Amino acid sequence: MYKKLSYDQLLKLKSGFFESLSSILKKNKYQTLKDYLHITSKQGEVVYHIARQEYIWRTVFVHGSDQVIFYDEREKIELHADKAILAKIGALIRDTKKIAAQKKSAVSIEQTLLKAFDEGKLSDIGGKGYLVYDIETSYTTNDLKKTEFYIGYAYIVQGGKGMYKYIDKSNLTKFLEYLIDFDGYIIGFNSLAFDNPVTVHQGLTFADRYSDEEYERLLALVNKKSLDIFQFVWGITGKRMGLNKLSRSLVGLGKTLESGKESENLRQTYLEGDENALKILNNYCKNDVKMTYLSLWYILYFQKLSLDDQDHEYTIEEFIALSNKEQVEEDLSEQNDKSHTIFSE
Incomplete structure (x- = not known):
């Protein structure tokens, strides 16, 4: 790239x-x-x-x-x-x-994108607000329902400003409620396949209200308004690419840890009582969110990706469609008004 x-x-x-x-x-x-x-x-x-x-x-x-x-x-x-x-x-x-x-x-690419954001050019996607999030979990297994949530960060764009929100086990259920009620796009990297299902499953489990039926229903609601940058890049270039490679190529920002195994070791060290390990893990997750939203901004701002001597140009509407193949254009607030969730009981 x-x-x-x-x-x-x-x-x-x-x-x-x-x-x-x-x-x-x-x-x-x-x-x-x-x-x-x-x-x-x-x-x-x-x-x-x-x-x-x-x-x-x-x-x-x-x-x-x-x-x-x-x-x-x-x-x-x-x-x-x-x-x-x-x-x-x-x-x-x-x-x-x-x-x-x-x-x-x-000026750097990052400075260019930050200026565009401050000028309001990147404060919405197709007229809708958005948030970007990432979570840290136990080492990934084939069964997402056995994956344990540890911490997460969200970057929420409201009123032309962006702010970080810290997520841990104590407020994951409230964050899930926020996602379901959110009137905008939920952005992640490989989030349709990983972050969303783990967040919904663990959020329900922590609320002691898990059932397969409710899990499927709420996951469908979250996925409906999700845009997955991994899916977009794969869809438009035909290549599967990790966040680290994408972000380094587009905005020059890489991960703060070398591998997922290193973050897993940090999680284990934290569970054994090392508070400094949690600080490093928090910084790692927050940096992943920054990599994701800067890559998103690059995609929105330039509307062109170049790979293998090919230019891939697209409109914002095409970005939305490729980021979630099941995405339909409808008023999200109206959809949320019609949605009844366990959190409003």
Whole structure:
């Protein structure tokens, strides 16, 4: 997954793209970008650059045209350049002061998205409010009903502002009630297959009101207004992708723990009485929520994903449909008014 940007967009983005290209030229003793392109084009249509046994850069010469595609493999940036753009890039990277000035005046993807949110451009989805949530549980089993909930976080967007809500066993049932009454979209990553069923099952269990019939009914209500980013990315690109890879590619933010097993070890350490383990786990979960809503904002703001040299463009309506194939467009508040839940008894 790459951020496919125009030259003008890239100039405004705080990144190491131009710095990296300049470094490649210097390391390989090319005097100019023109020299680099002239010589490397003879090596083949695709040229890779490696540092410390890791691919850091890829230059692609488009057959039958004067266009060149640059891929910054570290920052997952893709830039298509014709002769005019190549001339601009060449002039920029010749001068280290210009590169430094460009980087100083630019803003990050995250800053761009936060500004758009503050301006009200990302405060709703198709005219409806939304919340983003994630939960931490016992190590995943094939039977979700045997999965134990520990903690969670929700990022709730109301009145153009976002706020975090902490969820633990003491308030999970109330959070489930909130989800059922919520007049907007419920956003998650793989939430239709995991977070939603675990939250509904555990919320009912903690309320001592579990039954298979009620579980299925309430899960259907929550799923009906859910949008799953995992399902969207899979649906539009045909590729299954984890949150860590997606978020790192789009917004440069990754997980705070290396693996799910590491978080499971933290949970066990906390159960043995280590309060610091809970703080680390809380931060991990909260960061997952941030990764999810920043990825959501990127998807909403740019309305284009690039993968395997293919551009996948979409409308907000298509995003909604692909994020929940069973989603129907209807007034959610009217649906909630008609819904009778155990929490209103």
